Amino acid sequence: MTRSVGIVGAGAAGVGAAYALRDADADVAVLEASRGVGGRAATRRKRGCRYDHGANYVKGGGRTAELVRSLGADGLVDVEEPVWTFDVDGTISEGDPDRRDDHKWTWTGGIAQLAERLLDRTDATVEREVRIEALERAADGWWTIAADGSERGPFDALVLTPPAPQVAGLLAETKWQSPHLPALREAVGAVPYRPIRTVVLHYPFELDRPYYALVNADREHEVGWVAREECKEGHVPAGECLLVVQMAPEWSAAHDDDPPDEAAATAADAVAELLGENRLRDPDWVDDRAWRYALPDDGADREVVRRGEEDGLFFAGDWVAGEGRVHEALWSGVEAGERIERRVLRR
Ligand SMILES: Cc1cc2nc3c(=O)[nH]c(=O)nc-3n(C[C@H](O)[C@H](O)[C@H](O)COP(=O)(O)OP(=O)(O)OC[C@H]3O[C@@H](n4cnc5c(N)ncnc54)[C@H](O)[C@@H]3O)c2cc1C
Numbered sequence: 108m109t110r111s112v113g114i115v116g117a118g119a120a121g122v123g124a125a126y127a128l129r130d131a132d133a134d135v136a137v138l139e140a141s142r143g144v145g146g147r148a149a150t151r152r153k154r155g156c157r158y159d160h161g162a163n164y165v166k167g168g169g170r171t172a173e174l175v176r177s178l179g180a181d182g183l184v185d186v187e188e189p190v191w192t193f194d195v196d197g198t199i200s201e202g203d204p205d206r207r208d209d210h211k212w213t214w215t216g217g218i219a220q221l222a223e224r225l226l227d228r229t230d231a232t233v234e235r236e237v238r239i240e241a242l243e244r245a246a247d248g249w250w251t252i253a254a255d256g257s258e259r260g261p262f263d264a265l266v267l268t269p270p271a272p273q274v275a276g277l278l279a280e281t282k283w284q285s286p287h288l289p290a291l292r293e294a295v296g297a298v299p300y301r302p303i304r305t306v307v308l309h310y311p312f313e314l315d316r317p318y319y320a321l322v323n324a325d326r327e328h329e330v331g332w333v334a335r336e337e338c339k340e341g342h343v344p345a346g347e348c349l350l351v352v353q354m355a356p357e358w359s360a361a362h363d364d365d366p367p368d369e370a371a372a373t374a375a376d377a378v379a380e381l382l383g384e385n386r387l388r389d390p391d392w393v394d395d396r397a398w399r400y401a402l403p404d405d406g407a408d409r410e411v412v413r414r415g416e417e418d419g420l421f422f423a424g425d426w427v428a429g430e431g432r433v434h435e436a437l438w439s440g441v442e443a444g445e446r447i448e449r450r451v452l453r454r
Contacts, residue, residue: 109134110452113251113259114231115239115277116268118146119433120423122222123440124266124447125231131448135231136259138251140238140269143219144226147401148433150217151307153394156349157342159218160305160396162433163320163334163351164211171434175212178224186211188319188338195327197381211319215341221433241280249419252280264419264451266443268436270400271298271407271426287414294411298426301356302363303331303401306374307349307394310387313337314348321381323355330377331355350387352378359397367395402431419451 110133114121117139128135143149147161164186165175175183190211193199214220226233237259241252248261267274275296281288320334332353337343352374354362362370371393379387406429412422423443428435 110263111136111248111261112264112266112447112451113138113249113262114266114268115251116140116146116424117144117222117226117233117235118268118424119148119221119436120268120425120427120440120443121146121266122225123437124268124421124423124444125229125440126225127441127444128231128448129229131452133263133452135229136262137226137231137233138237138239138253138259139233139235142235144222144233144235145219146222147398148218148221150219151394154309154392155344156309156336156347157215157217158307158336158349158351158394159213159339160307160351160394161398162218163332164213164218165221165433165437166209166211167434168210171437172210172212174437175221178221178228182215182220182341184213184215184340186213186319186338188317188335190320190322191318192324193321193328193381194323194325197328199321199381200324213339215339217342218433221437239277242277242283243281244283244285244418244420262419264421264447266421266423266440266447268422268424268440270300270424271295271403272300272400274422274424283418283420285415285418287418290411291415294408295422298407299404300400300426301402301404302359303356303398304354304359304362304370305396305398306352306354306371308352308371308375308378308387308390309392310348310350311346311391312348312386313346314350314382314384314387316382326355328377328381329355329358330374330381333378333381350378356401359401363397363399367393370395403429405429416446416450421447
């Protein structure tokens with residue numbers, strides 16, 4: 108009988124797991140709550156612009172560069188302009204030593220292409236707009252229960268890839284006769300996350316600067332990051348400027364309920380001040396996304412999160428890797444997929 112694997116979440120970790128299982132003798136089903144794939148590596152389109160409003164790019168050389176390049180040169184963008192820094196006083200300095208030599212990958216179609224292209228290389232079925240709310244380990248395998256009550260399964264292995272607080276919510280609604288469940292609930296529930304409110308500011312003019320982005324090095328400014336999306340080929344029409352502004356986690360936590368226009372006005376004023384250009388106070392249109400679980404501040408206890416594997420329960424994501432980075436999440440998913448092949452499918 109063909110074995111089956113269920114993957115909850117189609118972010119970098121979920122698609123990484125599906126990609127690792129592309130040649131496995133198993134039916135792979137990816138269950139994603141939103142309309143699109145990519146998770147926090149997300150792209151929006153509006154008024155002729157395309158912008159990455161979560162992760163800005165995939166970082167990395169080595170195996171990440173190799174994998175990214177293997178997905179095709181067509182539409183691949185390596186942002187060449189540098190990232191500079193600023194401090195709480197608004198002093199801008201050249202270069203960020205941590206980022207100087209890194210590739211900054213995205214695609215003309217946006218960073219969500221990473222998930223799209225990886226999934227294209229698999230036979231996995233991808234179901235969108237399916238929010239899994241509960242799990243059950245039955246005699247025949249794992250079952251998922253969605254918000255509308257529909258059930259999917261049985262799966263010989265199940266991979267959970269949402270951010271840790273959402274996985275903790277799933278584990279609270281899990282029926283599984285296992286001595287490991289209490290420790291798993293505790294380990295996953297303990298992972299702290301920072302929020303980030305992303306504000307997008309569009310202007311009908313060009314902004315000439317020697318850098319792609321500015322990062323707040325001392326982490327004391329209300330703005331954490333400002334990026335010029337027009338540095339990414341295919342994202343912003345010539346003669347326009349689109350700034351992706353990520354507000355600092357403390358500001359984001361304190362203002363998560365502010366109406367979009369209010370948050371945009373604060374971001375535009377802060378950016379105008381920082382860049383020394385008054386005209387940036389008046390964007391002609393704005394967009395906004397509050398990421399409640401933007402970046403994990405720590406990883407989960409690795410030994411504990413592996414305890415479910417003998418029963419076919421796997422975890423992957425930035426919080427399993429211990430760093431809020433697309434490539435970390437991706438490889439965490441790939442490695443979970445490889446362990447499933449070894450530990451479950453070949454058994
Ligand atoms: C504003 C921002 C900027 C960032 N900048 C960068 C950057 O420049 N470079 C970088 O490398 N990283 C960056 N990161 C971090 C990076 O985006 C994440 O670390 C990475 O994308 C996490 O991938 P993941 O697969 O672990 O989780 P996610 O991308 O969160 O994927 C989880 C998926 O699970 C789905 N899901 C959740 N609950 C359920 C459910 N109950 N049922 C079904 N599906 C569910 C979600 O919809 C989502 O698609 C940034 C993040 C944010 C928010």
